[in-house]
Amino acid sequence: MALRSLLGRVTMMLLVLSFFTGKVRADNQVRVERTRAEVEALIKQEGSKPPDWWNSVELRYPNTLDLNWPIRLPQGTPWEANKNVGQYIWDVINPNPSRWREGVKLVNHLMILHKDDPAKVERSVGTLGHMFHDLLEDWARAAFWWRKNEQMGGFVPPVKLAHCYWELGSKEMAVEVLTEMEGYYVPEPGEIRLWGEMGEADKALALAESAAKEGWTDESYLAAADVCRQAGRYTQAATYYEKVLALPDLAPRGHGHEPERDRPKERAQANLQAMKLFDALDLKRVPDGTYTSDSIAYADQLYVEVVVRAGRIESVKVTQHKERQFYSAFTDTIHQIVSKQSVKGIDATTGATITSEAIINATAKALSAGMK
Amino acid sequence: MRFDLFLSKAKEPKGVRRVLSVLRPTWAASPVRRIAQTVCLILFLTLFFYVCWPYGPVHEQGSTWPLRHAELFLLLDPLASLSAALAARVWLWSLVAAAVVLVIGIILPRGFCGYVCPLGTLIDVFDWAVGRRVGRFRLTRSGWWINLRYYILAVTLSAAACGVLLSGFVAAIAVVTRAMLFIFAPGQMGLLKGWYLVPPMNAGHYVSIVLFLAVLGLGLLRPRFWCAYVCPTGALLSLGSFLRLTERKVETTCVECGRCLSVCSFDAVGPDYSTRPLNCTFCQTCGGVCPSHSIRFAGRWDSGSLKAASEPAGARPSFSRRGFLFGAVGAFGGGAAAGAALARERGGYAESFPIRPPGSVPEQSFRRLCVRCGECFKVCPNNVLQPAGFELGLDGLWTPKVVPDWAGCRVSCNNCGQVCPTGAIRPLPIEEKRAARIGLAAVNKKTCLPHAHREDCRLCVDECAAAGYNAIEFIRVGGALDDKGVPVEGSGYLAPVVLEDKCIGCGLCQTSCYSVNVKGKKLLDESAIAVSAGPGKEDRISSGSYRDLRAERLGRTKQPQPPQPSASDDAYLPDFLR
Numbered sequence: 001m002a003l004r005s006l007l008g009r010v011t012m013m014l015l016v017l018s019f020f021t022g023k024v025r026a027d028n029q030v031r032v033e034r035t036r037a038e039v040e041a042l043i044k045q046e047g048s049k050p051p052d053w054w055n056s057v058e059l060r061y062p063n064t065l066d067l068n069w070p071i072r073l074p075q076g077t078p079w080e081a082n083k084n085v086g087q088y089i090w091d092v093i094n095p096n097p098s099r100w101r102e103g104v105k106l107v108n109h110l111m112i113l114h115k116d117d118p119a120k121v122e123r124s125v126g127t128l129g130h131m132f133h134d135l136l137e138d139w140a141r142a143a144f145w146w147r148k149n150e151q152m153g154g155f156v157p158p159v160k161l162a163h164c165y166w167e168l169g170s171k172e173m174a175v176e177v178l179t180e181m182e183g184y185y186v187p188e189p190g191e192i193r194l195w196g197e198m199g200e201a202d203k204a205l206a207l208a209e210s211a212a213k214e215g216w217t218d219e220s221y222l223a224a225a226d227v228c229r230q231a232g233r234y235t236q237a238a239t240y241y242e243k244v245l246a247l248p249d250l251a252p253r254g255h256g257h258e259p260e261r262d263r264p265k266e267r268a269q270a271n272l273q274a275m276k277l278f279d280a281l282d283l284k285r286v287p288d289g290t291y292t293s294d295s296i297a298y299a300d301q302l303y304v305e306v307v308v309r310a311g312r313i314e315s316v317k318v319t320q321h322k323e324r325q326f327y328s329a330f331t332d333t334i335h336q337i338v339s340k341q342s343v344k345g346i347d348a349t350t351g352a353t354i355t356s357e358a359i360i361n362a363t364a365k366a367l368s369a370g371m372k
Numbered sequence: 373m374r375f376d377l378f379l380s381k382a383k384e385p386k387g388v389r390r391v392l393s394v395l396r397p398t399w400a401a402s403p404v405r406r407i408a409q410t411v412c413l414i415l416f417l418t419l420f421f422y423v424c425w426p427y428g429p430v431h432e433q434g435s436t437w438p439l440r441h442a443e444l445f446l447l448l449d450p451l452a453s454l455s456a457a458l459a460a461r462v463w464l465w466s467l468v469a470a471a472v473v474l475v476i477g478i479i480l481p482r483g484f485c486g487y488v489c490p491l492g493t494l495i496d497v498f499d500w501a502v503g504r505r506v507g508r509f510r511l512t513r514s515g516w517w518i519n520l521r522y523y524i525l526a527v528t529l530s531a532a533a534c535g536v537l538l539s540g541f542v543a544a545i546a547v548v549t550r551a552m553l554f555i556f557a558p559g560q561m562g563l564l565k566g567w568y569l570v571p572p573m574n575a576g577h578y579v580s581i582v583l584f585l586a587v588l589g590l591g592l593l594r595p596r597f598w599c600a601y602v603c604p605t606g607a608l609l610s611l612g613s614f615l616r617l618t619e620r621k622v623e624t625t626c627v628e629c630g631r632c633l634s635v636c637s638f639d640a641v642g643p644d645y646s647t648r649p650l651n652c653t654f655c656q657t658c659g660g661v662c663p664s665h666s667i668r669f670a671g672r673w674d675s676g677s678l679k680a681a682s683e684p685a686g687a688r689p690s691f692s693r694r695g696f697l698f699g700a701v702g703a704f705g706g707g708a709a710a711g712a713a714l715a716r717e718r719g720g721y722a723e724s725f726p727i728r729p730p731g732s733v734p735e736q737s738f739r740r741l742c743v744r745c746g747e748c749f750k751v752c753p754n755n756v757l758q759p760a761g762f763e764l765g766l767d768g769l770w771t772p773k774v775v776p777d778w779a780g781c782r783v784s785c786n787n788c789g790q791v792c793p794t795g796a797i798r799p800l801p802i803e804e805k806r807a808a809r810i811g812l813a814a815v816n817k818k819t820c821l822p823h824a825h826r827e828d829c830r831l832c833v834d835e836c837a838a839a840g841y842n843a844i845e846f847i848r849v850g851g852a853l854d855d856k857g858v859p860v861e862g863s864g865y866l867a868p869v870v871l872e873d874k875c876i877g878c879g880l881c882q883t884s885c886y887s888v889n890v891k892g893k894k895l896l897d898e899s900a901i902a903v904s905a906g907p908g909k910e911d912r913i914s915s916g917s918y919r920d921l922r923a924e925r926l927g928r929t930k931q932p933q934p935p936q937p938s939a940s941d942d943a944y945l946p947d948f949l950r
Contacts (some may be wrong), residue, residue, distance in 0.1 A: 048945050048950075049944070049945075050943075050944035050945070054943075054944055079851075079853075081847065081848075087859075090848060090851070090859050091847050091848040091849075091851070092845075092847055092848075094848075095845070095846035095847065095848055095866045096845040096846050098842055098845065099845070108943065108944060109943075111946075112943065112946050115946065115948050121949075125949075148949065299828050300827075300828060321830075322828040322829070322830060
């Protein structure tokens with residue numbers, strides 16, 4: 001009996017060890033650097049051949065779908081997700097990760113179907129770029145299709161293209177795209193965060209300030225605070241959160257049927273509170289046990305369950321949430337917390353900053369409440 | 373040839389006898405029998421409480437003591453197999469076990485009752501603990517009941533011939549298994565896992581418990597009153613005793629002390645100390661208490677110096693053969709009438725479709741095969757399966773139904789089919805079980821929180837994805853459009869949609885909606901996603917593969933698609949874009 005439990009423990013430890021060593025890639029610490037030529041070659045090579053899942057996924061769509069996919073629906077066309085391709089992608093493909101690949105095949109199919117209509121081809125090519133980036137996180141193919149789209153005269157979202165380059169390993173190319181667009185648009189939160197992620201916190205903060213001057217105060221300051229947190233500048237982050245809290249109350253922005261809530265303020269408040277806990281947190285003072293807490297995430301409260309044993313964070317589990325995508329934050333952030341044994345210095349997961357922060361905040365709250 | 377198993381009063385060693393008599397005189401008289409009873413009872417309880425404990429070490433280790441051994445005693449109950457096979461008109465492998473018991477009965481007449489039956493042993497324990505201390509109900513005479521068990525057997529078998537299975541009410545092992553289930557299993561669950569996991573009781577529970585208490589209570593009239601006069605399984609074995617090769621013999625040395633008469637709990641010793649062979653269970657206690665060594669157990673035709681000829685089979689001075697014949701015919705007729713009545717009653721409930729366990733045979737066969745033993749409830753983790761009360765009619769009493777509000781069917785569990793003794797639930801490999809549809813979930817769009825534009829909720833979708841079925845996905849509802857008619861990012865709700873070709877009706881979605889939205893947050897009156905069964909929603913087949921059935925169904929419902937561009941590389945990057 002004793003032998004069995006000992007064996008079980010050893011196996012468990014080996015499993016845990018292999019988990020830690022095998023997934024170092026999950027955080028951005030071991031990012032692969034590539035030269036411009038290497039990235040170019042990668043995009044050309046990967047982008048022009050189908051992804052490995054291509055032949056195993058069936059082309060599937062409802063019979064009622066209108067494959068003509070007109071460029072512009074006539075005024076007053078009713079919303080019919082099973083008829084209009086754009087609405088079908090929006091309502092059925094995007095919300096379901098299990099349908100993302102078949103969605104790509106559908107758009108690819110429509111691109112070939114309408115090969116004699118340049119406008120439709122261009123739209124399909126651009127949509128492929130979006131799907132590979134937003135849904136599948138296939139950076140090489142996203143860049144490939146967006147570049148095709150650019151050649152055809154289509155519009156390519158520069159921040160997202162820059163993000164592809166960064167993920168592919170070339171900061172140089174990403175910076176080039178971002179610099180080129182500067183001055184044309186008000187800096188968006190994604191752009192601010194990307195600069196921060198690339199290690200250019202000062203650049204990011206400067207952009208945030210200029211966006212704030214244009215009136216986009218709350219979202220820009222939140223992004224600035226995130227950048228500061230990631231750079232370890234906790235005091236500065238706190239001042240940005242306080243700036244958000246000091247703003248006048250938010251005017252309704254008409255987010256459909258969502259109940260009106262001042263989300264930026266709620267998030268600033270939650271982050272500020274959690275950060276105050278960070279320094280006081282002493283794991284050695286947390287007795288063994290399971291602790292739960294929550295924090296505001298993208299959609300609503302997110303609940304975590306933290307297990308502490310012998311002064312160590314043994315596991316963190318998201319028990320309840322309403323996030324709308326299967327963000328990698330769930331595995332990535334948790335893995336970072338457990339391997340660093342801390343809630344400080346955790347890199348937010350790209351594209352899932354808010355979810356990531358909510359997990360960190362809730363974990364900090366849970367542990368603090370358990371401290372003796 | 374002698375078959376003496378008792379410990380003779382005169383023979384050495386006396387010490388053993390003295391030690392055993394500390395336990396009880398019956399232990400000293402016939403220790404082999406008492407030891408066999410004890411072993412069988414312990415085995416029965418172990419199988420029921422340990423092997424059938426769905427959270428125990430057996431299930432973690434997998435193969436050490438397979439779950440199917442749990443049905444051992446039910447297989448040994450010859451009436452359960454015989455009546456189920458007769459009712460469903462199918463061959464059951466458990467009939468082999470029944471035949472083995474009956475064949476053993478040729479050498480050890482009714483040995484099952486004396487040595488094996490856990491219900492009989494429990495009745496002995498009851499007599500030791502209670503019965504012998506309460507004298508006021510004790511019977512002093514015989515009466516109309518002496519042949520009752522044959523009538524009950526006749527009713528059960530003729531009802532079975534009419535397609536209605538009554539053995540669940542009266543077959544010994546079914547009665548005792550269900551009693552364990554309803555009286556002691558909740559305690560096991562409550563003490564080991566938590567009382568909140570014990571499902572509420574319904575009328576079916578109470579009827580079963582009262583029935584078991586009545587069986588025990590009969591022991592106040594006489595020890596083993598149930599076994600000697602009422603039990604139809606015993607009656608079946610009694611009939612088997614017509615072919616017996618051995619029997620109890622009384623020799624001329626008998627001093628007529630009356631000890632054998634008083635020690636026999638089966639009414640197998642006549643007033644003249646002769647044997648009633650159809651009652652005798654070969655327990656041989658009488659042999660062990662006989663002071664003059666006048667009792668022996670020997671070959672049927674071994675006629676040594678016998679005291680008196682045995683009574684004619686089954687007969688009593690006061691009960692004529694004609695009376696017995698009338699009784700039996702009446703019972704057969706009564707059984708047939710009851711069967712017909714229940715079959716008609718069943719028609720009245722044809723429109724309600726209970727959700728049956730995965731692998732259940734078609735409903736009509738199911739009701740004819742299910743002996744209502746309750747083994748499936750015991751092995752079901754979290755009590756997804758619960759006994760029906762009277763909502764399915766008398767004929768549906770104690771049959772298993774899935775209660776998805778309480779719990780959903782676990783992906784990795786196929787326990788119920790493993791323990792079902794009659795094949796009412798087929799023993800499915802786990803991959804087959806995952807393809808067997810027990811029902812179909814449907815979202816109530818009026819109440820479902822996102823569909824009703826109340827709030828975001830993804831419980832059912834997450835539950836289904838975690839189970840690996842991926843049968844519920846999202847659709848965006850109530851999205852807002854901006855001035856150009858472009859949907860606003862983040863607007864509206866993601867609401868669940870059931871994919872009918874993937875849902876197998878496990879009910880996990882309903883459990884989570886019910887426990888969180890109904891019980892926890894009190895946002896809803898009933899679960900907004902609910903599983904229902906019925907034609908087209910469930911797979912009820914007696915043989916064949918559920919995976920094949922599924923493949924066939926998917927092939928049939930597949931939408932015709934326009935010709936696809938060939939699945940080659942140029943489909944991804946066509947030449948005109950190169």
